[in-house]
Amino acid sequence: MALAGPVLGHLDPQFLALLDSTNDRLRQVFGSSNALTLPVSGTGSAGMEASFVNFVHPGDPVVVGVNGVFGERMCEVASRHGADVVRVDAEWGQPLDPRSLLAAHPAPAIIAVVHAETSTGVRNDIEPLGRGKGDALLLVDMVTSLGGIEVAVDGWSVDIAYSGTQKCLGIPPGLAPLTVSERALERMVERPSSWYLDLNLLARYVNDTSGGARVYHHTAPVTMVAALHAGLGALLDEGLKAAWERHAECGQLLQDGLVDLGLELLVATDHRLPQLTTVRIPAGVDDAAVRRELLSVYGIEIGAGAGRLAGQIWRIGCMGHTARRRNVLALLGALKEVLGR
Amino acid sequence: MALAGPVLGHLDPQFLALLDSTNDRLRQVFGSSNALTLPVSGTGSAGMEASFVNFVHPGDPVVVGVNGVFGERMCEVASRHGADVVRVDAEWGQPLDPRSLLAAHPAPAIIAVVHAETSTGVRNDIEPLGRGKGDALLLVDMVTSLGGIEVAVDGWSVDIAYSGTQKCLGIPPGLAPLTVSERALERMVERPSSWYLDLNLLARYVNDTSGGARVYHHTAPVTMVAALHAGLGALLDEGLKAAWERHAECGQLLQDGLVDLGLELLVATDHRLPQLTTVRIPAGVDDAAVRRELLSVYGIEIGAGAGRLAGQIWRIGCMGHTARRRNVLALLGALKEVLGR
Numbered sequence: 001m002a003l004a005g006p007v008l009g010h011l012d013p014q015f016l017a018l019l020d021s022t023n024d025r026l027r028q029v030f031g032s033s034n035a036l037t038l039p040v041s042g043t044g045s046a047g048m049e050a051s052f053v054n055f056v057h058p059g060d061p062v063v064v065g066v067n068g069v070f071g072e073r074m075c076e077v078a079s080r081h082g083a084d085v086v087r088v089d090a091e092w093g094q095p096l097d098p099r100s101l102l103a104a105h106p107a108p109a110i111i112a113v114v115h116a117e118t119s120t121g122v123r124n125d126i127e128p129l130g131r132g133k134g135d136a137l138l139l140v141d142m143v144t145s146l147g148g149i150e151v152a153v154d155g156w157s158v159d160i161a162y163s164g165t166q167k168c169l170g171i172p173p174g175l176a177p178l179t180v181s182e183r184a185l186e187r188m189v190e191r192p193s194s195w196y197l198d199l200n201l202l203a204r205y206v207n208d209t210s211g212g213a214r215v216y217h218h219t220a221p222v223t224m225v226a227a228l229h230a231g232l233g234a235l236l237d238e239g240l241k242a243a244w245e246r247h248a249e250c251g252q253l254l255q256d257g258l259v260d261l262g263l264e265l266l267v268a269t270d271h272r273l274p275q276l277t278t279v280r281i282p283a284g285v286d287d288a289a290v291r292r293e294l295l296s297v298y299g300i301e302i303g304a305g306a307g308r309l310a311g312q313i314w315r316i317g318c319m320g321h322t323a324r325r326r327n328v329l330a331l332l333g334a335l336k337e338v339l340g341r
Numbered sequence: 342m343a344l345a346g347p348v349l350g351h352l353d354p355q356f357l358a359l360l361d362s363t364n365d366r367l368r369q370v371f372g373s374s375n376a377l378t379l380p381v382s383g384t385g386s387a388g389m390e391a392s393f394v395n396f397v398h399p400g401d402p403v404v405v406g407v408n409g410v411f412g413e414r415m416c417e418v419a420s421r422h423g424a425d426v427v428r429v430d431a432e433w434g435q436p437l438d439p440r441s442l443l444a445a446h447p448a449p450a451i452i453a454v455v456h457a458e459t460s461t462g463v464r465n466d467i468e469p470l471g472r473g474k475g476d477a478l479l480l481v482d483m484v485t486s487l488g489g490i491e492v493a494v495d496g497w498s499v500d501i502a503y504s505g506t507q508k509c510l511g512i513p514p515g516l517a518p519l520t521v522s523e524r525a526l527e528r529m530v531e532r533p534s535s536w537y538l539d540l541n542l543l544a545r546y547v548n549d550t551s552g553g554a555r556v557y558h559h560t561a562p563v564t565m566v567a568a569l570h571a572g573l574g575a576l577l578d579e580g581l582k583a584a585w586e587r588h589a590e591c592g593q594l595l596q597d598g599l600v601d602l603g604l605e606l607l608v609a610t611d612h613r614l615p616q617l618t619t620v621r622i623p624a625g626v627d628d629a630a631v632r633r634e635l636l637s638v639y640g641i642e643i644g645a646g647a648g649r650l651a652g653q654i655w656r657i658g659c660m661g662h663t664a665r666r667r668n669v670l671a672l673l674g675a676l677k678e679v680l681g682r
Contacts, residue, residue, distance in 0.1 A: 007507070301350045
């Protein structure tokens with residue numbers, strides 16, 4: 001309904017009020033009082049790029065935790081923006097070791113980590129990084145975690161966090177919620193290579209703090225913002241904790257059911273995400289054929305393995321509005337039939 | 342209706358077919374057979390950034406025509422990406438002189454021009470630039486022209502063109518249609534600073550030319566693509582020429598009506614846009630009060646002057662689905678009442 005409403009002008013007072021309210025809702029979901037909190041006008045990867053292009057000064061040492069596709073992507077994006085990338089790897093399917101991340105460089109400008117690795121189903125610990133970061137900025141990818149598991153930007157001393165809309169927020173893809181601490185604001189690049197993602201300019205449109213008019217930067221994607229506003233409203237009406245519990249319950253139901261089917265999960269219990277379950281493809285089973293049949297016969301899409309896990313695992317998302325017991329049971333029943341178990 | 346449909350996965354065959362069809366429709370609207378034609382996952386300004394970041398090599402001489410806000414923006418974006426910008430200015434409200442643009446540098450890498458300057462209501466001539474560009478790439482901003490006045494990417498030898506969805510295409514803002522000639526493809530930057538807008542990577546997802554699967558880059562904003570597909574369908578059903586004629590007719594009706602009210606238009610007839618009319622604010626009239634009253638009492642939004650024309654002009658858009666005689670007549674009637682004429 002929000003998507004199908006009338007299209008407001010991006011400087012219409014009614015839209016600006018909607019944007020303000022959206023940013024307030026984002027603060028609640030991020031667990032932050034950061035003044036600079038906004039939806040970036042692109043998908044989650046635009047949020048990642050905005051997070052690096054605005055904070056990496058040429059030659060800055062940037063420690064990046066890598067245990068999946070999105071950690072790899074962080075290295076690529078950071079290096080394109082001039083960072084001296086210090087990689088800290090963990091096996092794909094294992095969590096990163098916070099001590100290794102903190103010990104990787106004596107004085108990093110940024111420590112960057114993916115909270116919920118969508119390519120492996122692993123949850124990386126953020127809290128110890130906030131406690132131990134010292135003078136570094138802590139940059140966290142919350143694309144798949146926000147709304148699905150506990151997130152506490154201020155509580156964990158995260159300086160820069162971005163997300164996407166289409167994961168546990170349950171909103172179509174197209175925007176990247178982003179939040180920036182006061183501490184990070186002081187270290188912003190003055191004139192980043194990207195004009196489109198320049199937070200100095202975006203802040204003058206997003207925030208009405210100078211007591212004057214909003215300064216036009218680019219035309220905000222008003223329809224997607226309306227969808228984000230409505231989706232965040234639904235999430236907050238349910239309650240953040242209730243949503244986390246719903247994801248936890250559905251994830252448990254799914255993971256127990258997969259084990260009952262004799263399948264092997266990739267990630268150990270203590271760092272396993274409820275919203276994204278990775279399961280090893282049994283020997284002799286045709287990866288693509290199973291996914292195709294699930295989609296064409298049952299109308300259920302599961303993800304292929306990504307990166308170096310392609311062909312080895314399936315990734316089963318149970319996020320946002322799809323995280324319901326009936327959906328889990330339908331998938332388990334369908335998979336049982338397709339695998340003939 | 343397209344916006345409110347089910348959200349497909351960005352690798353779902355049904356969505357990929359929709360994307361292919363969207364790109365075919367974009368080719369028709371751009372007047373081009375360019376293989377690389379796609380909606381960039383951001384607003385029109387992301388299209389501008391993609392056009393520079395993928396084609397400007399450090400130190401490249403880039404000639405930019407400037408007769409409004411968006412020409413200025415081109416200079417800023419090009420220079421952030423390492424261009425040696427050669428500005429060619431014209432007075433705001435006047436068209437650029439193609440001979441000056443062609444004579445500005447002996448061997449420019451790129452000549453960049455805004456086709457329809459949204460800040461002034463001026464149409465700049467593109468055809469002579471295509472004829473005279475020599476070895477340079479011709480880069481054209483078609484944000485406000487596409488769908489509203491004649492556009493002929495191939496016919497005018499344009500190498501790189503981008504647009505927005507919310508102007509004459511009549512679709513909510515959020516995507517930037519982009520098209521790239523074969524000639525320009527050969528000069529693409531191999532590893533541009535922006536990962537999000539890297540056309541080398543985007544092409545591997547958008548085009549299925551390698552005979553293999555699409556390569557995931559970022560999650561496409563599927564809902565907005567569905568809206569673009571539907572909106573382009575409506576435009577092509579009407580017929581491009583019919584849409585141009587409708588814009589021309591409504592623009593004429595509006596401009597005649599404004600003159601009848603005793604108001605002065607900024608742009609001379611031969612380079613005046615039908616879809617964006619600029620009119621001088623009469624002496625003694627309160628700019629903001631008039632716009633506020635139009636919005637609050639009549640539900641009609643007109644634009645304030647932008648950049649150096651702020652406070653001097655109003656910008657009246659008559660684009661896409663709003664380009665209807667009844668809307669023009671309503672605005673003229675309302676303005677007559679508000680101005681007391």
